[in-house]
Amino acid sequence: MADDSIRDISRRKFIAASGTVGALTLAGCTQSNTGNGSDDGNGNGSGDGNGTGGGKLSGTIDIAGSSTVFPLATAMSEKFRQEHPDVKINIESTGSGGGFANHFCPGRTDFNNASRPIKKEEKAACEENGVNPVELKVATDALTVIVNNNADWVDSITVEELKEIWSADSPPKKWSDVNSDWPDQPLELYGPTDASGTYDYFIEAIIGEDGPGHRTDYSATEQDRTIIQGVQNSENAMGYLGFAYYSENTDAVKALGIDDGSGEPVKPSLETAKSGEYTPLARPLFTYPAKESLAEEHVAAFATFWIENSTSKEIVADQVGYVPLDDSEQQEQMDKLQSAIDEAGGN
Known part of the structure; x- marks a missing residue:
C-alpha cells in the first residue's frame, strides 16, 4: 500500500x-x-x-x-x-x-x-x-459536468438532458440519442461509484430520488483523477466530479454550463456557487x-x-x-x- x-x-x-x-x-x-x-x-x-x-x-x-x-x-x-x-x-x-x-x-x-x-x-x-x-x-462545492476539449458540439446542457443521459431508464447509447444536433457517436461516461456522496447528490439533484436510479453501464471510480483522465482521453466522453478537481485541470477538459430550465446556462465557478446562480449542482x-x-x-x-x-x-x-x-x-x-x-x- x-x-x-x-x-x-x-x-x-x-x-x-x-x-x-x-x-x-x-x-x-x-x-x-x-x-x-x-x-x-x-x-x-x-x-x-x-x-x-x-x-x-x-x-x-x-x-x-x-x-x-x-x-x-x-x-x-x-x-x-x-x-x-x-x-x-x-x-x-x-x-x-x-x-x-x-x-x-x-x-x-x-x-x-x-x-x-x-x-x-x-x-x-x-x-x-x-x-x-x-x-x-x-x-x-459546484459539482461539475465535464467533456473533452474537442467536443465542440456542446458547451452547455440542460438538466433534462443530463437526466436522460445518466438515468437507468432506457439510457441512451449515443450522443445523437439525446440531441439530434449532437454526433452519431457512442457516449463514454465516467463518474463516481455508488459509495460516493457526489453520486448520491447527483441522483438527488438531477435524476430525482424517486426516479429510475443511476445508470450502471459507465466507468465508476472513487479516483477523481481517473475521471479527468478518462474524459481527457476520449472525444466522446462525459463525466462529473467536484469543482476542486476540475479547477486544477481547466486545460485538460471542458466544463459545461448547466441550464436549470431558465434557458440561460450557468458555468460552474466559486462565484456562481456562492451567489446561488449555479443550480441545481451547488452543494454544501x-x-x-x-x-x-x-x-x-x-x-x-x-x-x-x-x-x-x-x-x-x-x-x-x-x-x-x-x-x-x-x-x-x-x-x-x-x-x-x-x-x-x-x-x-x-x-
Missing part, C-alpha cells in the same frame, strides 16, 4: 498530489495521506490557528469519507500540523457512504467527510455502535466528528481549527477550490461544535 506524503502544497500541486496517493484495502479503492507539518506560509483564516489546546498536543486522528472533501481535509491537516507536529492525521478517501459504513459508524475513525448529509440509516447504524455524529458544514460539504472523539483534546483542537479556518479564502478557495463559509455560517458551526465538545467532556 503506497502512502505518498504531500509537502509544501501549492494550489496546483496539491490537487495533483492528492490524486496520486496510493490505494488502500480497507474499503475498496481509497486514498491515504498523513500530514507532515510542512510550512508554505499561506492562509490562516479568521481564527488564531491554535485550536483549543494551549499546551503541546499529541495523538492520532483518523478520518475517512468523501473524495470531494479529501483535498480540503488534507489542506487543513497540513496547516494544523504546522502548529501541532506531534499530532498524526490519517486521511482516507473512501467515498461518503463507504466512510460511514465501513469506518466511521463502526467506530474506527474520528471523522467522516461527506459531500451530502448523513442518511437516516447511516445515523442509526452509528448510534447502534455508540457513535454520535456531529454535522459541520465546511464549504460549498461536511465533516462529521464523532462526539465521543471530541472528548480528546487533540481531536477537539483539530475540529475547532478546521471551523476557525472555514472562512479562509487562502485555504478553502485559493488552495483547494471551494467556497468558504461566511462569518454567520462559521459562527453557527462553531456554536454547534463547542456544544458537542462540552457535552463530550472536552475542553
Whole structure:
C-alpha cells in the first residue's frame, strides 16, 4: 500500500498530489495521506490557528469519507500540523457512504467527510455502535459536468438532458440519442461509484430520488483523477466530479454550463456557487466528528481549527477550490461544535 506524503502544497500541486496517493484495502479503492507539518506560509483564516489546546498536543486522528472533501481535509491537516507536529492525521478517501459504513459508524475513525448529509440509516447504524455524529458544514462545492476539449458540439446542457443521459431508464447509447444536433457517436461516461456522496447528490439533484436510479453501464471510480483522465482521453466522453478537481485541470477538459430550465446556462465557478446562480449542482460539504472523539483534546483542537479556518479564502478557495463559509455560517458551526465538545467532556 503506497502512502505518498504531500509537502509544501501549492494550489496546483496539491490537487495533483492528492490524486496520486496510493490505494488502500480497507474499503475498496481509497486514498491515504498523513500530514507532515510542512510550512508554505499561506492562509490562516479568521481564527488564531491554535485550536483549543494551549499546551503541546499529541495523538492520532483518523478520518475517512468523501473524495470531494479529501483535498480540503488534507489542506487543513497540513496547516494544523504546522502548529501541532506531534499530532498524526490519517486521511482516507473512501467515498461518503463507504466512510460511514465501513469506518466511521463502526467506530474506527474520528471523522467522516461527506459531500451530502448523513442518511437516516447511516445515523442509526452509528448510534447502534455508540457513535454520535456531529454535522459541520465546511464549504460549498459546484459539482461539475465535464467533456473533452474537442467536443465542440456542446458547451452547455440542460438538466433534462443530463437526466436522460445518466438515468437507468432506457439510457441512451449515443450522443445523437439525446440531441439530434449532437454526433452519431457512442457516449463514454465516467463518474463516481455508488459509495460516493457526489453520486448520491447527483441522483438527488438531477435524476430525482424517486426516479429510475443511476445508470450502471459507465466507468465508476472513487479516483477523481481517473475521471479527468478518462474524459481527457476520449472525444466522446462525459463525466462529473467536484469543482476542486476540475479547477486544477481547466486545460485538460471542458466544463459545461448547466441550464436549470431558465434557458440561460450557468458555468460552474466559486462565484456562481456562492451567489446561488449555479443550480441545481451547488452543494454544501461536511465533516462529521464523532462526539465521543471530541472528548480528546487533540481531536477537539483539530475540529475547532478546521471551523476557525472555514472562512479562509487562502485555504478553502485559493488552495483547494471551494467556497468558504461566511462569518454567520462559521459562527453557527462553531456554536454547534463547542456544544458537542462540552457535552463530550472536552475542553
